[in-house]
Amino acid sequence: MKRRTALLMAGTIMATWPMLGRPARAQDSQIDWASELGKHDGATLRILMIQDPWVSGFEQLNPIFEQLTGAKVTIDAFGYDQTHEKEVLEGTSQSSQYDIIVLDSPWVGEFWSGEFVEDLKPYIEKTKPEVIAWDDFVPAFQTVAEWEDTIVGVPFGAYFMMMHYRKDLFEQAGLQPPKTIDDYKVAAKHFTNNPDFPGMYGTALNNARGSAIGQSFFEWIFNFGGKPFASTYPGSENPYSDMTPQFNSPEAKQVFEFFKEMLQYQPPGAESIDWEQRAATFTTGKTAMITAWSVRTPGFHDPSKSQIADKIGTSVFPHIEGIDGVPPLGGWVMGINSHSNQKDMAWDYIKWFTSKEVHKQFVLLGGPPSRLSAIEDPEIRAKMPWVETIAETQKHVYAECRPRIPESFEIIDTVGLQFSRALQNQVTVDEALAELQTSIADLMVKGGYTVQQ
Amino acid sequence: MVSRTTKLLFIGPGVAYLAIIGLFPFFYSLYMSTTSLNLTRPRRSQFIGIDNYVQLVTDPLFQKAILNTAILAAGSITLEIVIGFVIAKIFYEIAHIRTVNWLRTLFILPMMVTPVITGLMFTYILNPTLGIANVLLRMVGLPESGWFGSADVALLSVIMVNVWQWTPFLMLIMLAGLMAVPRELYEASALDGAHWYQQSWHIELPALRDVLLVGAIIRLIDNLRFFDVVYIATRGGPGDATEVISMFAYRQSFQFFNMGYGSAAAVLILFITLFVTTLAMRYLRRIEHG
Incomplete structure (x- = not known):
């Protein structure tokens, strides 16, 4: 029953994708995902994250990535403390079980110093600027994702x-x-x-x-x-x-x-x-x-x-x-497990999922708006009037509100x-x-x- | 005559298994306890001798954890023995009733519930705002309680959950002990005009002493490593009201990843457990030898 419901939801989203995905700006629609993303037929991408309300947004969007790349995406989600515990243990044991690690902002320094996650700067540099659109992320949340001249994760869940x-x-x-x-x-x-x-x-x-x-x-x-x-x-x-x-x-x-x-x-x-x-x-x-x-x-x-x-x-x-x-200010960024054997596929997923157009769909499915374009988007504002408060709030936030060491x-x-x-x-x-x-x-x-x- | 080689061949796999599963982790923990190792900053690890142990015995939170564990163990085991005895006695007296087996099975059900589920279940039942426990108290006109949420009663609530789950264990042990008491002793004491409480004190309790002590030692070890319910329901809080030694060691090792300090705590807990159980075993042997 659960599987049928998930398939039904995925089918609905895919059928309405062109309509839902109507971008806020014309340039977004120019991303040709077929050429931007690699083919990963038969591979399985594993993501480790917290069991927060947006997990269902991931589950509803993942079938689209699966159709685009041929990869299968699985998510393991845990409570807050358990997520931290599991991610550190995965990192210290140099496990390649997970490809993408979703980490909370205060853990950024810890995960970088423990060498659990990749520096994403080289990945971002080799990606088309309109795909990553870094400046479109909430400015303080850009800082949250950075540590010692590196980028530890790409923002997607600003709180x-x-x-x-x-x-x-x-x-x-x-x-x-x-x-x-x-x-x-x-x-x-x-x-x-x-x-x-x-x-x-x-x-x-x-x-x-x-x-x-x-x-x-x-x-x-x-x-x-x-x-x-x-x-x-x-x-x-x-x-x-x-x-x-x-x-x-x-x-x-x-x-x-x-x-x-x-x-x-x-x-x-x-x-x-x-x-x-x-x-x-x-x-x-x-x-x-x-x-x-x-x-x-x-x-x-x-x-x-x-x-x-x-x-x-x-x-x-x-x-x-x-x-x-x-x-x-708090929230989550997506990093690549430094011991993953599928880093290219992990990056394909991250750049796809955090792109402006997919992020907008994520927000419409209940995900937290983390891009300025999403916060200003009329469709999102109409459906979620409280985003107006977020627009005002994001002007006053401080990236180091909780220490990130x-x-x-x-x-x-x-x-x-x-x-x-x-x-x-x-x-x-x-x-x-x-x-x-x-x-x-x-x-x-x-x-x-x-x-x- | 079995040769020495054959004996060694038989013993060897067991010894190797014990060495790998038991001894190596123990000695590795002992080694880690002399370092400042933190898993997220492994490169900063240094040999620091007994510093972790010195810090540990002066750590107010560890001291509180030892005190709470002692209260938990003493409170739980005492209540389990008293309640367990009363219920064992009831089951003994109604042994002739046909449905007694069903009743006994029902009574031992809590023991079969996973401690994590027990913790979750009581988190809901004892939720001060939404839980059924306070609703029932309100219905009978009693004041509501903060249960796990109030520092005054949180440890008592944990003891209550522990007693709920493990009284059946001591009850079963005592019921078996009661079954072994010769009927003649009851009959003779009844002829002498003994009341039920005199029979309990002079016949049953002495007969149960040995089995009870074995049961109490098992429960003592259980209480020294009591973790799941505290982890699920209180996380050692509110404040440090329910901090127990296993929670303390877990927090240091798997939340802060201070493996050096956490290992020192684990080693100390092991020695405390060994010390307490050795004392209890000696006492048991002394009783056995009259």
Whole structure:
């Protein structure tokens, strides 16, 4: 049944391909894929990626690549931590099992230093500029894909964190979507324990120990006017030149205290919820607003997955009054496994999948818009009105919002542990921050970074 | 008379198998524990002697993991013995009922569920917002709980899941022990006017002591390597409330890829396990020899 459905979907897309694939600009249609791509009859291309909502977009588009090249494409998708674990183990064991590795932005430095992925610069140079159209990618996301003068992956899944709110409830309450963190607090308070909104809670944050709350710190710190490391801030010439942690700053304390304060406006058990669970509180109508990566936005609007599909508005991520906000940027790039035996086929797939015209189809199938042409595309805008918020958000994002150095995963997890301990009152905020200041400084010194003692 | 060569030929494959599967990884782990090896930065690896062990014993998270593991093991095994005994006694008393075999099979079902599935199942059941557990508490007018989400009760919730899954194991062992108690002892004690609790204390528990100790040692080893439920349900959180030693070693080795530090933790865990089980075995032998 599942196979039949997949075949039916593939057939539908292929039948409507010329119509769906109507390019935003005339030059796109000039790509002659038959000559651009090699023939790979009988070969199997294997991709390793996270099980995020866009996997079905890949599965629906892959039959087209299979028809063009004769190759078969298979996808293995896992949860977030498991994807990282599997990809590193594949890399360290020099396995050729996978040809394409889909990696998250904070892993870029780690994967390059571990020699798990190829430098894609030579591949890009030998490809027609109109096929790769590098400048069309969201500028900050171009930076995300680069490391030490190399290109580690080609962007395809840029995530922008946005505020998602219930239009109907905000209208009823006479509130505007929150622009500042104070607005966010006021709105969250208003919807919690309010007889006009029975059973409703203000919001839900990413509070679970580990990557969830660890990443949250990096998402919010810039929006409180702070920075995680001495030289990591928008506009910094070298974001990793001085890695003295800034956990002893007032802004870091404000982030911790903000999370503690907001707990009272969240559903019971919110201390341990992560991306999936807090999204569930929103789509089941239990919370009035949540900040969430734009990759979830199509699902929020899908009536088969959301009870509030037609009641959602989006706005730019909030920040404190008087500063330029830095909405969190994340997302995925596609790299070639440096131990793959089918690198040419892997590159054929990457350049095809990330090209303007296929990317547009990917977005229409629920994929995250990562190209300026897709963000500005009238057809996409008409079908997905929230892309307007992405267009505004992408102007303010910072590529180093989460560190991309090899130690990134450990930094985020360590921050996540102490942040969670403070949230649960196992330690005070000051104790947690003091512990972080020491432990992250030790980690940076061990990694050979400059740390001012 | 079997020749020495023949003996060696028979023993050889087993010894070789053990050396490859058991000894080589152990000595390699021992070697790695003396280095600063990180899989994603292998070129920076250096020999650092016992530094990893020194850091480990002073690491507050590792200390917390040892404490949590001790609480988990003590709490789980105690509850499993108490509940297991009560249920074993019930099954013993209703042994004449025809459907008892079916009931027994039903009761041991949790033991057959994969621990990962158990973790997932209880993640849903104990979800504070959407789970059935809080709905039921609300229905009977009791306060709701944060379960895995609250640092105060998270470890207790993990113990509860552990007890749910493994009480049947100790129950089966104790039921077998009870079946072996001679009927005459009950009859004689009844004639002497002993109450049921006196029979339990003076007849059944001494009879069960040996099997119970074997069962408890097996469960102790299980608890020292308890991982799946914590991995699925709490990841050691909230905070460090459910951090156990196996989770600590896993995080260092397979999330941070600090193979040196993670190996040191694994070696230390092995020695702790050996120490505790040796103590328990000695105690068992002492009992056996009166």
